[in-house]
Amino acid sequence: MMIEVEGSAARVLPDDGARRRPAATDESLVQFIRDNQGRIKKFLQRVCDDPGLVEDAFQEALIVAHAQWEVVKDHERPLLWVRKTAWYKLLGMLRSRRLEVVGLDETDPAPLADPSNQWEAEFILRQLLRRLPTRQRAVLALAADGCTDEEICQQLGLALTTVRTYKSAARRKLKELAEGASYEPGTRRRT
Amino acid sequence: MNLDDLLALTAQQIPTQLDEARARRTAGHIEREYADRLAANVDITSDVDPRDPATMAERERVLRSAELLKLGTISWFLDRPRIDWSAEMSRILGHAPGEVPPSLPHLVSMIHPKDRAAVRRQVRTAWRDREEKEVGFRVVKPDGVTAYLHCAIEVVTEEGEATGLIATGQDVTVVEKARQERARRVLRGGTVQQDLIELDPVTGLLTRRRFADEVGRALRTGTGSLLVVSTPPYLRRSTDADSGRDDRLSAAAAEVIRSVVGPADACGVLGRHEFGVLLPYTTVDTATVKADEILDRLRATRYLAATSRLDAFGGLVHYDYRMPIESIELLFDAETAWRQAKSQDAPLYVLRQPPSTAQRREIARAGIRAAVEGSRFALYAQPLRDLELNQTTRHEILLRVLDDVGRPAPPSTFLELAEHVDEILTVDKWVINNALRLVGEGSQTSHYQVNISGRSLADPLLIEHIRDAVARHGVNPERLTIEITETAAIGNLTIARRFADGVRALGCQLALDDFGTGNTPLSFLTQLPVDLVKIDGSFIQDLPRSKALQAVVEGLVQTCHRLGILTAAEYVQDDATVDLLRSYGVDFAQGFHVGEPELIVVGSRTAPTIELELFPAQQRAAR
Numbered sequence: 001m002m003i004e005v006e007g008s009a010a011r012v013l014p015d016d017g018a019r020r021r022p023a024a025t026d027e028s029l030v031q032f033i034r035d036n037q038g039r040i041k042k043f044l045q046r047v048c049d050d051p052g053l054v055e056d057a058f059q060e061a062l063i064v065a066h067a068q069w070e071v072v073k074d075h076e077r078p079l080l081w082v083r084k085t086a087w088y089k090l091l092g093m094l095r096s097r098r099l100e101v102v103g104l105d106e107t108d109p110a111p112l113a114d115p116s117n118q119w120e121a122e123f124i125l126r127q128l129l130r131r132l133p134t135r136q137r138a139v140l141a142l143a144a145d146g147c148t149d150e151e152i153c154q155q156l157g158l159a160l161t162t163v164r165t166y167k168s169a170a171r172r173k174l175k176e177l178a179e180g181a182s183y184e185p186g187t188r189r190r191t
Numbered sequence: 192m193n194l195d196d197l198l199a200l201t202a203q204q205i206p207t208q209l210d211e212a213r214a215r216r217t218a219g220h221i222e223r224e225y226a227d228r229l230a231a232n233v234d235i236t237s238d239v240d241p242r243d244p245a246t247m248a249e250r251e252r253v254l255r256s257a258e259l260l261k262l263g264t265i266s267w268f269l270d271r272p273r274i275d276w277s278a279e280m281s282r283i284l285g286h287a288p289g290e291v292p293p294s295l296p297h298l299v300s301m302i303h304p305k306d307r308a309a310v311r312r313q314v315r316t317a318w319r320d321r322e323e324k325e326v327g328f329r330v331v332k333p334d335g336v337t338a339y340l341h342c343a344i345e346v347v348t349e350e351g352e353a354t355g356l357i358a359t360g361q362d363v364t365v366v367e368k369a370r371q372e373r374a375r376r377v378l379r380g381g382t383v384q385q386d387l388i389e390l391d392p393v394t395g396l397l398t399r400r401r402f403a404d405e406v407g408r409a410l411r412t413g414t415g416s417l418l419v420v421s422t423p424p425y426l427r428r429s430t431d432a433d434s435g436r437d438d439r440l441s442a443a444a445a446e447v448i449r450s451v452v453g454p455a456d457a458c459g460v461l462g463r464h465e466f467g468v469l470l471p472y473t474t475v476d477t478a479t480v481k482a483d484e485i486l487d488r489l490r491a492t493r494y495l496a497a498t499s500r501l502d503a504f505g506g507l508v509h510y511d512y513r514m515p516i517e518s519i520e521l522l523f524d525a526e527t528a529w530r531q532a533k534s535q536d537a538p539l540y541v542l543r544q545p546p547s548t549a550q551r552r553e554i555a556r557a558g559i560r561a562a563v564e565g566s567r568f569a570l571y572a573q574p575l576r577d578l579e580l581n582q583t584t585r586h587e588i589l590l591r592v593l594d595d596v597g598r599p600a601p602p603s604t605f606l607e608l609a610e611h612v613d614e615i616l617t618v619d620k621w622v623i624n625n626a627l628r629l630v631g632e633g634s635q636t637s638h639y640q641v642n643i644s645g646r647s648l649a650d651p652l653l654i655e656h657i658r659d660a661v662a663r664h665g666v667n668p669e670r671l672t673i674e675i676t677e678t679a680a681i682g683n684l685t686i687a688r689r690f691a692d693g694v695r696a697l698g699c700q701l702a703l704d705d706f707g708t709g710n711t712p713l714s715f716l717t718q719l720p721v722d723l724v725k726i727d728g729s730f731i732q733d734l735p736r737s738k739a740l741q742a743v744v745e746g747l748v749q750t751c752h753r754l755g756i757l758t759a760a761e762y763v764q765d766d767a768t769v770d771l772l773r774s775y776g777v778d779f780a781q782g783f784h785v786g787e788p789e790l791i792v793v794g795s796r797t798a799p800t801i802e803l804e805l806f807p808a809q810q811r812a813a814r
Contacts, residue, residue: 034214157256
């Protein structure tokens with residue numbers, strides 16, 4: 001077998017019982033939270049429309065980060081790992097309520113014009129994200145945070161080719177939306 | 192708009208005042224949560240991998256993340272001799288992990304045969320284009336259970352070179368079944384009739400059938416009164432029949448009745464110039480006041496039609512839910528009552544309680560026998576077009592009952608009553624005698640269909656009667672089809688089967704009329720030696736506009752053809768319907784679009800009207 005099923009993550013830490021003792025929060029974790037909580041939350045918000053789920057996934061990811069901080073703090077970029085964990089937690093939550101969310105609400109496309117500032121860009125991005133399947137949505141949300149394709153595939157556990165495929169799918173969808181909107185009267189740029 | 196520009200714009204960090212305090216609060220919160228979970232012994236790290244994702248090889252990372260997400264994987268790499276699947280995938284496929292060594296032939300054999308091509312196509316396209324592809328398919332597990340799987344097929348690369356494929360998937364049977372159920376509900380919502388209310392197109396009142404339903408409901412729920420009003424126009428004994436004027440008068444009369452009754456009480460059209468008003472929860476006295484008001488208004492109103500006044504007679508019957516009485520009987524009582532009023536030349540006749548069953552039966556039977564003896568019938572022949580040859584090859588012989596002024600009317604009400612009081616055999620015998628006489632007198636170039644009620648089949652002598660008539664009038668039995676109407680009335684299948692065999696022994700053919708409505712079971716198609724099925728007109732009328740009806744008719748025709756049964760469609764109203772019927776392989780079409788019924792014989796127009804027959808005593812006394 002290629003996958004080591006029993007190779008649980010916990011094994012990485014010495015199993016001497018010490019890790020079960022709650023430690024005072026490492027100052028470097030507080031610094032990490034201070035610097036990155038905005039980006040992690042923004043990623044979750046872009047991927048999921050339910051603020052409750054976003055908050056839960058965020059908390060869970062940080063609790064796990066707290067538990068694993070000894071290892072994770074030495075990562076080249078701990079943000080990638082924490083955000084990845086948040087993504088898994090969110091997927092797990094989405095999956096457990098899968099049957100409730102399958103009914104995709106197809107909202108009418110809102111007028112889209114070229115964005116003139118960051119807030120308009122964010123608005124358009126949310127419009128676009130809402131029309132993408134979950135995993136494509138995650139790829140695009142990370143790209144919107146400035147991640148490279150390599151960083152995206154590392155965080156989402158996808159192949160590099162898949163990340164590229166999803167980005168071109170998103171590109172097509174955006175074009176579709178922009179073209180669909182440009183035929184609508186009264187969709188001139190607001191500026 | 193360019194995606195990269197959009198992403199560059201959104202990637203700028205929006206300056207937020209992230210203060211240290213907020214981070215500390217969060218840190219404090221998660222610390223407490225973590226402590227709580229430790230105390231509760233909740234495992235929080237078994238589904239995460241603390242390794243730095245940047246240090247892992249791509250294939251390992253993809254497989255590991257699927258594992259953490261509890262998704263199954265099937266993988267194939269250029270540098271490995273065979274495919275592999277994960278423990279989770281093994282479970283999804285219905286094998287205990289390690290039970291079956293992963294192999295491509297085994298995997299393919301488990302995929303549903305109908306889905307194999309699609310899976311193969313997606314895998315090839317993914318590999319060829321170096322692109323992620325998704326595929327949904329069914330697998331048949333070793334125990335025969337079928338499950339829906341959804342897989343994402345990814346191409347893994349090393350330094351730009353594609354080195355393998357990983358399919359990540361999960362069992363989506365529950366989700367897929369829910370999707371199918373939603374789709375089915377949407378389809379069903381479009382194919383089921385929205386409501387059962389049938390309104391008469393001329394007056395906007397309920398049809399006779401639906402009004403009878405309302406009467407039946409009222410009879411079960413309380414006491415009240417039923418009023419039946421006849422509004423014959425002042426006419427000379429009318430040979431100048433004009434259906435357009437009749438319609439205008441009916442609509443006007445209906446409006447007058449509605450204006451008095453109000454919207455809550457049920458009103459229906461019972462026949463030509465005949466209306467029913469249901470007055471539930473009324474005493475005889477209050478109902479009488481109401482009935483008088485309706486009749487006064489009907490008589491007082493001037494109508495802008497060929498005739499400016501209507502005569503109006505009403506029959507009012509009180510009912511009680513404790514009486515064992517059916518809606519058809521109560522309607523008959525009220526109709527008898529207005530005839531009584533007319534015979535006495537009074538506006539209203541009130542029955543404080545319905546007559547006994549025996550009395551009613553006597554009145555009804557006397558009326559029907561008188562109609563038969565007085566030949567108050569007409570026979571019409573309506574052509575049936577052979578849709579393959581596109582020409583008329585058959586005729587159905589139709590009965591019409593002459594109404595009070597000697598005009599032919601559809602016989603459904605009359606026949607319903609005749610069946611109800613077991614007097615239908617008399618009518619059927621009249622039809623057989625007269626129809627076969629006419630057929631025998633003609634050149635017999637067409638094929639003729641004659642109607643017999645399902646109830647008459649119970650008479651063991653009916654088949655003898657038909658045999659005699661066929662022989663007496665020299666009818667070619669091969670050109671005769673006996674159509675059984677009101678198949679719901681076939682009480683005893685053994686007797687029906689004996690009758691049917693008798694018809695076939697004569698050399699005649701057997702048809703079922705109005706198939707698909709009433710209580711005609713499908714089992715008749717296999718239990719009775721039927722040659723022809725006539726699909727009920729309610730399935731045909733709106734055929735070009737209803738996918739639901741098309742589905743029913745097409746399926747029914749297919750069934751009949753496989754059983755060697757011919758099919759005919761009634762109520763054909765346009766070319767679109769004819770084209771559809773032909774495409775389904777229906778053998779015959781009938782209806783106004785194909786050919787209207789033509790009068791072939793009329794009974795005595797000068798027969799006395801029904802009132803005279805029903806109430807000869809009063810009439811004589813009045814003279």
